[in-house]
Amino acid sequence: MELSDDTLAISRTLSELDKDVIEFITVLDSCDVDYVIVSGYVAILTGRSRATEDIDIVLERLSVEEMDRLVSTLKDRGYWGMAMPLDEMYSMLSEGDRIRIAEKGEMFPNFETWFVSNDVEREALEAALRVELNDSQIQISPIELQIAYKLRLAQQAGTLDGKDFEDALHLYLTFEEQFKGEELEAYVRELGVEESYAELRRV
Known part of the structure; x- marks a missing residue:
């Protein structure tokens, strides 16, 4: 893997996920x-070996017409809404x-x-990192923001031995020589996870 300012290049055999x-x-x-992919899949994509059942994706807000087009395309491609019909997608996300x-x-x-709903998600969306995954491209949350975000989830859960802290640790160790340290520390301060970050650096 090679991380540059705005691109992460990954070349490997693709998993089914x-x-x-x-x-x-x-x-x-x-x-x-x-869109931007956030949370657990970011760690899995970059080599962490763990299972996940869902992929978290933040969407820019869409108009009714844009959503109708997306829903129609999803149906055509063979997707369905697990708990609610896709036809309810706009009203659900708008609420x-x-x-x-x-x-x-x-x-x-x-x-x-879900639609972008707070400053952290807005930052992830606007500063999304482009991943070149073999011949495909996807967008994920910046590594620096993802580490701080995962530390906040771990802190909110009151544990530093769960999957969120382990995800943050994986990303930190994997990209320690490549990520932007000043940006990471700024996100750490912004999200109020200084103590968790100090613990992560001691591991």
């Missing part, structure tokens, strides 16, 4: 939907809810999507 993610992202790209989308008849993996 990678293929599922790429297939879903091609739908978003075909509908010109701005701040999330919707889980999967291949028709399947439960896992599912893509948990």
Whole structure:
């Protein structure tokens, strides 16, 4: 893996999860939907060995017409809403809810999507890191922001031995020589996770 200012290049054999993610992202790209993948899959993509049932994706807010196009394309590509029909997608997301989308008849993996709703998600969306995954491209949260975000989730859960802290540790150790230290520390201060970050650096 090679991390530059705005690109992460990964060349390896794709897992079935990678293929599922790429297939879903091609739908978003075909509908010109701005998105960013956050949370657990970022760690898995970069080599952490753990299971996940969902892929978290933040979407830029869409108009009714844009959402209708996305829903129609999702249906055409064989996706369904697991808990709510895809036709309810705009109303759910507009009210701040999330919707889980999967291949028709399947439960896992599912893509948990929602509209950008806070400053952290806005930052992840606007500063998204482009990943060149073999011949495909996807967008993920910046590594520096993802580390701080995962530390906040671990801190909120009151544990530094769960998957969120381990995800943050994996990203920190994997990209320690490549990420932007000043940006990471700024995110750490912004999210109020100085103590968790200090613990991570002691591991």
